[in-house]
Amino acid sequence: MKVRLITIGDEILIGQIVDTNSAYIAQHLNKIGLEVDEILSIKDDFQTIVETFERISKESDIIITTGGLGPTKDDKTKHALCEFLQTELVMDEAVLNFLEERYQKLNRPLNELNRNQALLPKGSIALPNPLGTAPGIWTEFDGKLIINLQGVPFEMKNLLKTEVIPRLQQKFSLPFVIHRFLSVSHFPESELAITLNDWEDHLPNNISVAYLPERSKVKLRLTGKGENKEQIKAQLEQEVQKLIPLLGERLDSTTKDSIAVILGDLLRELKLTISTAESCTGGEIASMLTSVSGSSEYFYGSVVSYATEVKKNVLNVSEKTIETHTVVSEEVAKEMAEGVRNLLKTELSVSTTGVAGPAKGEDGKEVGTVWVAFGNQEIVQTKSYFFPYLEREDFIAQVARLALQNVFEFVKEHYS
Amino acid sequence: MKVRLITIGDEILIGQIVDTNSAYIAQHLNKIGLEVDEILSIKDDFQTIVETFERISKESDIIITTGGLGPTKDDKTKHALCEFLQTELVMDEAVLNFLEERYQKLNRPLNELNRNQALLPKGSIALPNPLGTAPGIWTEFDGKLIINLQGVPFEMKNLLKTEVIPRLQQKFSLPFVIHRFLSVSHFPESELAITLNDWEDHLPNNISVAYLPERSKVKLRLTGKGENKEQIKAQLEQEVQKLIPLLGERLDSTTKDSIAVILGDLLRELKLTISTAESCTGGEIASMLTSVSGSSEYFYGSVVSYATEVKKNVLNVSEKTIETHTVVSEEVAKEMAEGVRNLLKTELSVSTTGVAGPAKGEDGKEVGTVWVAFGNQEIVQTKSYFFPYLEREDFIAQVARLALQNVFEFVKEHYS
Numbered sequence: 002m003k004v005r006l007i008t009i010g011d012e013i014l015i016g017q018i019v020d021t022n023s024a025y026i027a028q029h030l031n032k033i034g035l036e037v038d039e040i041l042s043i044k045d046d047f048q049t050i051v052e053t054f055e056r057i058s059k060e061s062d063i064i065i066t067t068g069g070l071g072p073t074k075d076d077k078t079k080h081a082l083c084e085f086l087q088t089e090l091v092m093d094e095a096v097l098n099f100l101e102e103r104y105q106k107l108n109r110p111l112n113e114l115n116r117n118q119a120l121l122p123k124g125s126i127a128l129p130n131p132l133g134t135a136p137g138i139w140t141e142f143d144g145k146l147i148i149n150l151q152g153v154p155f156e157m158k159n160l161l162k163t164e165v166i167p168r169l170q171q172k173f174s175l176p177f178v179i180h181r182f183l184s185v186s187h188f189p190e191s192e193l194a195i196t197l198n199d200w201e202d203h204l205p206n207n208i209s210v211a212y213l214p215e216r217s218k219v220k221l222r223l224t225g226k227g228e229n230k231e232q233i234k235a236q237l238e239q240e241v242q243k244l245i246p247l248l249g250e251r252l253d254s255t256t257k258d259s260i261a262v263i264l265g266d267l268l269r270e271l272k273l274t275i276s277t278a279e280s281c282t283g284g285e286i287a288s289m290l291t292s293v294s295g296s297s298e299y300f301y302g303s304v305v306s307y308a309t310e311v312k313k314n315v316l317n318v319s320e321k322t323i324e325t326h327t328v329v330s331e332e333v334a335k336e337m338a339e340g341v342r343n344l345l346k347t348e349l350s351v352s353t354t355g356v357a358g359p360a361k362g363e364d365g366k367e368v369g370t371v372w373v374a375f376g377n378q379e380i381v382q383t384k385s386y387f388f389p390y391l392e393r394e395d396f397i398a399q400v401a402r403l404a405l406q407n408v409f410e411f412v413k414e415h416y417s
Numbered sequence: 418m419k420v421r422l423i424t425i426g427d428e429i430l431i432g433q434i435v436d437t438n439s440a441y442i443a444q445h446l447n448k449i450g451l452e453v454d455e456i457l458s459i460k461d462d463f464q465t466i467v468e469t470f471e472r473i474s475k476e477s478d479i480i481i482t483t484g485g486l487g488p489t490k491d492d493k494t495k496h497a498l499c500e501f502l503q504t505e506l507v508m509d510e511a512v513l514n515f516l517e518e519r520y521q522k523l524n525r526p527l528n529e530l531n532r533n534q535a536l537l538p539k540g541s542i543a544l545p546n547p548l549g550t551a552p553g554i555w556t557e558f559d560g561k562l563i564i565n566l567q568g569v570p571f572e573m574k575n576l577l578k579t580e581v582i583p584r585l586q587q588k589f590s591l592p593f594v595i596h597r598f599l600s601v602s603h604f605p606e607s608e609l610a611i612t613l614n615d616w617e618d619h620l621p622n623n624i625s626v627a628y629l630p631e632r633s634k635v636k637l638r639l640t641g642k643g644e645n646k647e648q649i650k651a652q653l654e655q656e657v658q659k660l661i662p663l664l665g666e667r668l669d670s671t672t673k674d675s676i677a678v679i680l681g682d683l684l685r686e687l688k689l690t691i692s693t694a695e696s697c698t699g700g701e702i703a704s705m706l707t708s709v710s711g712s713s714e715y716f717y718g719s720v721v722s723y724a725t726e727v728k729k730n731v732l733n734v735s736e737k738t739i740e741t742h743t744v745v746s747e748e749v750a751k752e753m754a755e756g757v758r759n760l761l762k763t764e765l766s767v768s769t770t771g772v773a774g775p776a777k778g779e780d781g782k783e784v785g786t787v788w789v790a791f792g793n794q795e796i797v798q799t800k801s802y803f804f805p806y807l808e809r810e811d812f813i814a815q816v817a818r819l820a821l822q823n824v825f826e827f828v829k830e831h832y833s
Binding site: 011012015023025026027041042044074075155158159180201214279283286287292294295301303304306308310311314315360 | 439445775
């Protein structure tokens with residue numbers, strides 16, 4: 002089954018927005034055993050859309066588009082679909098009724114452009130979209146399927162979950178695709194590949210592996226395919242068991258994905274609590290921790306001490322330490338970690354102070370300099386990093402990840 | 418000039434990671450007048466990569482790929498490029514020397530897989546990559562250009578800025594593409610389109626407009642193209658001046674993009690300072706504020722009070738208020754905003770308390786319920802929202818945006 006996703010809209014092609022829709026759709030299709038072969042982003046230009054449909058439809062079974070379903074002149078998906086199908090738009094009375102009711106409730110007139118949202122290609126089915134005005138569109142022709150969804154993520158996501166996925170599962174009998182992730186630290190990718198060479202050569206045909214390098218880590222993704230879900234799971238588990246001795250102590254996790262999840266599981270298991278004191282990361286560590294559902298069990302909170310006054314008045318960092326060592330220093334990082342742990346009454350804490358750039362810090366420290374402190378009441382450890390090449394946003398994300406990674410290693414060393 | 422980007426790697430197609438590289442590249446190409454026609458994500462499968470090069474090269478002048486340049490078996494870009502070019506890999510001595518020095522410094526042996534990173538297709542040029550091991554690859558053939566870059570974002574970004582962009586500017590004489598953004602609130606997209614219909618019909622040929630709807634906002638993007646940078650800028654300014662009276666009070670900004678930037682500019686101009694007290698947004702508002710370079714001028718910091726104890730002990734929310742109204746309530750939001758403003762000594766503050774889900778809050782409040790409080794010493798206003806359809810991550814992002822939007826409107830109303 003060949004599946005292709007098409008994102009329609011110039012905003013992706015000029016890099017104004019990042020296409021998060023495709024990853025979301027691919028992930029959810031994957032869960033029901035549909036693999037995406039190709040993702041395309043094209044201009045919202047009538048001719049381009051028609052030509053893309055013509056080219057792609059020959060080599061695809063399912064095409065899912067996002068974007069270009071709105072009411073304005075730059076929304077051309079529906080018209081291009083009609084041209085491609087050599088059909089015309091007809092009024093869908095059910096959608097029109099829905100729109101009339103919706104606008105009545107909103108106490109707004111249903112203008113011509115809104116009415117046109119109820120026009121659908123003849124033979125297509127409307128996928129009800131309670132969160133917006135335009136419906137999704139489901140079109141079957143010549144044994145193929147085209148699905149048009151909204152570009153606005155929350156409308157698209159809801160339509161995908163409530164309409165598209167159930168309909169796809171009903172229409173096709175699908176194989177299972179299951180992934181397992183392993184996370185490895187301090188193992189250079191090429192060295193790892195040599196270590197796993199023999200194992201890789203003996204993998205069953207329906208299991209594949211991919212190396213996903215991050216800075217100090219590599220993630221391994223094992224993918225199994227087949228008709229029998231339990232059997233694939235067992236196969237994957239078998240391979241993971243073979244990998245455990247090969248990876249040794251550098252294996253961080255055999256089940257989960259992000260460091261916030263891995264650390265969260267460990268903290269929950271050990272019944273530990275944590276707080277963060279953030280200067281240069283500006284709340285990103287807190288954000289990462291709270292992005293995990295159920296994190297309130299171990300994450301108490303954070304003080305984002307962007308201003309020096311906040312470091313002094315709220316986190317109790319001493320004036321003298323700042324004067325002697327400047328705000329971006331090992332000593333201040335330590336006092337921040339201690340301060341937040343005392344204030345929020347947690348077992349553990351982690352702090353950051355650094356210069357995210359692009360301008361130098363007040364104290365003249367170079368852009369890319371950062372101190373991280375982490376520990377408990379007995380021990381506070383520190384690490385410094387220097388990432389002069391990273392852009393502000395990447396610097397913040399990288400430091401936040403490393404901060405959590407350090408806490409993870411600290412907990413493994415001192416509590417297990 | 419036809420430009421295509423190709424992202425190579427299964428991790429995008431299974432939705433494991435979001436393709437942020439393409440947006441970054443597109444944005445930077447755009448700045449030097451190169452427009453991307455299409456973005457493709459394909460499997461890291463040898464045959465697929467070769468076939469894609471064959472198909473795409475016919476209709477493109479510049480192809481930029483990311484991914485698949487690493488040392489492991491699932492990295493196939495270089496080999497596929499050779500197959501497509503009908504050439505062979507040859508050792509690049511300069512790259513090999515660089516690798517030898519690098520590994521000596523790291524005190525690690527240069528293994529076979531690492532040495533292979535210095536192999537390049539015959540006739541290709543290595544783009545030095547000081548942040549990694551594999552170089553980028555620059556290949557010209559038949560008047561076309563193929564550039565292969567890393568998939569790891571920080572390596573790719575550095576190569577793009579230091580090598581690719583300067584070389585492209587040297588090689589081509591490029592037109593200018595300039596964008597202007599306007600941000601409009603509380604103006605439904607279809608109503609806006611009708612209001613602007615006449616204006617849109619009279620746009621010069623080299624200026625186009627796009628509507629980019631968000632929840633309570635629409636962004637308008639004007640794009641101008643031409644040989645004369647100053648002339649395009651003047652044309653765009655002229656169109657913006659025509660739009661100002663048409664959009665009236667609902668126009669938020671004629672220059673900038675995100676609410677964090679717009680609000681930041683306003684706070685800086687009025688010399689106001691702000692702090693945040695975040696429960697359900699878990700530091701996301703602080704993150705958004707600090708994502709803007711220079712935000713330390715107006716953003717003092719934040720207390721992320723995820724645990725109820727932190728709300729009480731640090732933010733001084735009264736036990737009685739929590740008992741009477743529960744933690745997700747208008748009253749608690751107010752006291753949080755007051756608490757953080759007093760603690761961090763800022764003029765303004767904003768707070769959030771709600772249930773991001775997927776599990777219900779401790780006090781049984783429905784998932785998607787949230788209270789936002791914002792104001793200064795004299796006035797604290799509140800708003801409640803209910804977003805039961807949003808996923809955790811989107812809920813947090815949406816509430817954070819709305820929180821800043823409310824502060825923006827508060828400041829406009831009370832300070833200007």
